[in-house]
Amino acid sequence: MGDCSFGITGKDFVILASDMNAGRGIIKMKSDENKIRALGPHLAMAYGGETGDTEQFTDYVERNMRLYHIRNHNALLPPAASAWIRRQLAQSLRSRKPYAVNLLLGGFDTTTSLPHLYWIDYLGTKADIPYAAHGFGMYVALSTMDKWWFEGMPKEKGVELLRKCINEVQSRIVVQFNFNCILIDADGVHQLDLSASDPIADLSRAPEKAEVEVPNPIIAAPA
Amino acid sequence: MARRYDSRTTIFSPEGRLFQVEYAMEAISHAGTVLAVLSKEGIALAAEKKVTGKLLDLSLAPGGQMGGEGNQAWLGGGGEKIFLLNNNILAGLAGITSDANSLVNFSRNAAQQHLFTYDEDIPVEMLVQRLCDMKQGYTQFGGLRPFGVALLYVGWDSLHGFQLYQSDPSGNYSGWKATCIGANHSSATSLLKQDYKDDLTLEEARSLCLKTMSKTMDSTKLGSEKLEFATMTLDPKTKQPLAKIYRPNELDALLRQLELGGTSDDQVGVGEATGGGGGDEGNVAMST
Numbered sequence: 001m002g003d004c005s006f007g008i009t010g011k012d013f014v015i016l017a018s019d020m021n022a023g024r025g026i027i028k029m030k031s032d033e034n035k036i037r038a039l040g041p042h043l044a045m046a047y048g049g050e051t052g053d054t055e056q057f058t059d060y061v062e063r064n065m066r067l068y069h070i071r072n073h074n075a076l077l078p079p080a081a082s083a084w085i086r087r088q089l090a091q092s093l094r095s096r097k098p099y100a101v102n103l104l105l106g107g108f109d110t111t112t113s114l115p116h117l118y119w120i121d122y123l124g125t126k127a128d129i130p131y132a133a134h135g136f137g138m139y140v141a142l143s144t145m146d147k148w149w150f151e152g153m154p155k156e157k158g159v160e161l162l163r164k165c166i167n168e169v170q171s172r173i174v175v176q177f178n179f180n181c182i183l184i185d186a187d188g189v190h191q192l193d194l195s196a197s198d199p200i201a202d203l204s205r206a207p208e209k210a211e212v213e214v215p216n217p218i219i220a221a222p223a
Numbered sequence: 224m225a226r227r228y229d230s231r232t233t234i235f236s237p238e239g240r241l242f243q244v245e246y247a248m249e250a251i252s253h254a255g256t257v258l259a260v261l262s263k264e265g266i267a268l269a270a271e272k273k274v275t276g277k278l279l280d281l282s283l284a285p286g287g288q289m290g291g292e293g294n295q296a297w298l299g300g301g302g303e304k305i306f307l308l309n310n311n312i313l314a315g316l317a318g319i320t321s322d323a324n325s326l327v328n329f330s331r332n333a334a335q336q337h338l339f340t341y342d343e344d345i346p347v348e349m350l351v352q353r354l355c356d357m358k359q360g361y362t363q364f365g366g367l368r369p370f371g372v373a374l375l376y377v378g379w380d381s382l383h384g385f386q387l388y389q390s391d392p393s394g395n396y397s398g399w400k401a402t403c404i405g406a407n408h409s410s411a412t413s414l415l416k417q418d419y420k421d422d423l424t425l426e427e428a429r430s431l432c433l434k435t436m437s438k439t440m441d442s443t444k445l446g447s448e449k450l451e452f453a454t455m456t457l458d459p460k461t462k463q464p465l466a467k468i469y470r471p472n473e474l475d476a477l478l479r480q481l482e483l484g485g486t487s488d489d490q491v492g493v494g495e496a497t498g499g500g501g502g503d504e505g506n507v508a509m510s511t
Contacts, residue, residue, distance in 0.1 A: 072349060074382055076341070083342035111381040 003048030003135035004177055005035070006165050007104040007117045008145070010153030013185040014106040014115040015192070017162055018046035019135075019177040031178050038189045038214045039065045040075040043107040044182055045085075048135055049122060050100035057092075057101045061085055066215045078107030078116035082126060090124030098122065102134045108184050115184070133165070140172045141165035155183065155200045159192065166194070182212060189214055233362055233369075244362050247371045247392035250318060255304060256405040256439050257315035259375045260415070261387045262428035265456035266377045269436045270304035270315045271405070272449055290453075290468030300451035300468045309334035311344045311379050311464040313453050317405035318372035318392075326372055330354050344464070347378035347386045351396050359394025369393070373404040377455045379464040385455065401431070403439070411439040425456060430481055437483045444484035447471035 005018040022030035037058045038044045043065065047054050064084070069075045076084065082105050092099045105118040119125075119132040131145045141164075148161050166179055181192040183203065190210040192199040203210050236242055255271035290300055296307045303320045307313055308330045316323040333353045337345035354374070361369045369392045376388040389404060390396040401419045403411035414435050423431065433452070437445050452474045458465040469477065478485030 072346070074346075077343070077381070080341035080343045084340055087340060 002175060003035070003102070004137045004169055004173070005046040005048060005104055005134045006137050006141065006145075006162060007046065007106055007119070007132045008149065008153070008158050008161055009106075009115045009117045009130045010155060010158040012108075012113065012115060013155055013158065013183055014108065014117050015155075015158050015162055015181065015183050016044060016046045016104055016106045017166070017179050017181040017194075018048070020180050021175070021177060022051065024051070028175075031176075034180055036180055036182050037062060038182075038212050039081070040069060040107075041188055041214055042110060042184055042186075043075065043078060043081055043105070044184060044189050044212075045103045045105045046134075047101055047103040049102050053099045054101050057088075057099045058103075061088070062215055069215075077109050077111060078105070078118070079109070079128075081105065081107065082116070082118040082120065082128070086118075086120055086124055086126040089120065089122060093122065093124055104132055104134060106182075106184050108186060110186070113186065131161075136169055136173045136175070137165060141168045144168050155185075156198075158183075159194075159200055163194070188212075233364065233367070241362060241393075244369050244393050247318075247369045248373070250371045251373045251392070251404065252406060252408065254317040254373075254405045256403060256407055256411060256436065257304065257317045257373075257375050258401075258403040258411055258415075258432055258436050258439070259315065259377055259387050259399075260401040260419070260423070260428040260432040260435075261385055261399070262423035262425055263385070264425035265428065265454055266385055266387055267425070267429040267432040268305065268313060268315050268375060268377045268453045268455070269432050270300070270302075270317075270451040271436070271440055272302045272304060272451060290470045290473075292467040293458075293465055296453070296466040296468045298468070300453060302451050305451045305453050305468055307466050307468070308350065308376075309338075309344055309378075310466070311455075312347055312350055313377045313455055313466050313468075315375040315377070315404075315451075315453075316372055317374075318370070322370045323372045323374075326354060326358075326370060326374070329357060344380065346380040346382055347376060347388065348383070348398075350378075351376050351388045351390060355390050355394045355396045357394075358390065358392060362393055375402065375404060377453070379455055379457065403435075407439045411435055414438060425454065429454065429477070433478065433481055433483055445478050446484050447474045447478075450474060450478075452477070 003019060008015045016036055018035040020031055020033050021028055022033040036044060036046045039062050047058055100122045102121045107116045109116060117132055119127040119129055131149045133141050144164050148164060179194055181194050183190050183192050189212045190203055191212050196202050255273040257270040259266060259268040291298055299306055305315050306327045330350055334345045334350055358370050361367050373391045379385050387399050388396055389399055389402050401415040418431055442449060453468040456465050475485035
């Protein structure tokens with residue numbers, strides 16, 4: 001439970017942020033571990049939980065999403081992907097050695113042009129919600145999101161809210177975190193640099209610098 | 224050594240043909256015509272009922288409850304031709320009825336399995352592919368006979384909107400704007416080719432579908448006792464797919480409106496007393 005991740009939806013986008021710590025117990029072994037994975041052209045997840053299980057499970061999910069895409073020429077839409085991932089965790093829970101993985105799944109539905117965010121835990125709980133947190137974020141930042149989140153937020157406000165949450169974590173939680181952040185919109189999955197003063201402006205100025213490696217195949221939408 | 228004979232069913236002839244598959248397709252070209260027309264607003268599907276007769280009791284048969292809209296469409300088309308496979312997919316079948324029933328059951332199962340794992344209606348082409356994978360299997364493995372059924376699939380999904388597909392016993396499938404299977408399918412398709420326009424309304428698609436059907440079928444006057452009819456549209460409120468299988472009185476009203484026949488209420492059954500019905504037509508095991 002040394003993790004911390006956030007998800008925020010807004011007008012035509014969803015932001016996912018995750019801490020970058022890796023370690024065991026009270027020992028931190030790494031502070032630059034990427035714990036966000038792109039699963040498709042408009043889908044990504046931030047994950048935490050038992051080390052090893054997390055990598056194993058996200059690899060499994062990523063490759064199955066890719067297989068579906070190759071077989072059917074269309075990637076799974078976020079609602080269908082969330083149902084599949086939830087079922088895998090629910091089935092795993094009832095096996096001899098369940099995956100202990102919690103995740104936030106963010107995606108952009110290209111058929112309805114709506115952003116989606118799902119809170120999913122290792123028990124197979126799934127909630128479709130506008131903003132969410134896992135780990136330490138749940139203790140200290142949910143109230144911050146309750147107060148500042150509003151329907152149809154622009155991207156800049158989304159980043160501002162994320163910064164408020166991270167600030168809360170850094171001032172209230174003993175553990176020190178670095179944060180890694182992505183944004184998903186109609187154009188796909190982009191990296192956001194939280195150390196920049198205005199990451200959204202940077203993104204629109206130079207989108208090629210914010211590219212995230214997305215599993216193949218990427219099939220361009222028909223014009 | 225039964226195997227020697229069994230394995231013959233699906234091997235190539237010296238000319239490179241698969242006779243069993245060709246015979247299956249031949250069986251279908253004697254079956255009742257099924258015809259569908261695609262438009263931007265929805266799809267119209269009509270099917271000719273071959274098994275009719277005064278003494279045939281369809282009231283308890285699958286589809287005997289005779290249609291309806293939305294969930295009521297699960298009741299079927301009052302015969303053996305039009306079935307709802309999933310909320311978003313209707314099928315019209317031509318061929319051996321018992322084979323068709325088995326395919327309907329398989330595809331309903333596949334659709335529910337998709338709903339179970341992905342919590343969404345199965346995309347139309349995926350269901351078509353599932354079914355065709357199975358049909359293809361029966362042309363390749365020894366000891367089995369291919370399905371003697373061709374299908375028209377009429378459906379809607381969020382990825383590609385309204386879609387119309389056709390599949391045959393070999394497991395081939397293709398997408399169409401308007402097409403036809405069963406008896407006289409070639410003359411019907413050439414009629415459709417002449418009259419189809421890309422910007423049809425649903426109203427026009429319905430009328431093109433039934434008018435072509437009336438030219439294709441042997442009988443001069445159409446009526447609900449010879450025809451099943453269904454449409455796939457979008458519910459104007461929810462924007463979700465809405466299947467409608469016409470009840471006999473609704474279909475007759477539509478046929479009268481298009482001046483293609485339609486038995487008026489007091490005329491129901493009058494024709495059956497004298498000609499038609501019974502006799503060799505009453506054999507349920509035949510191709511429909």
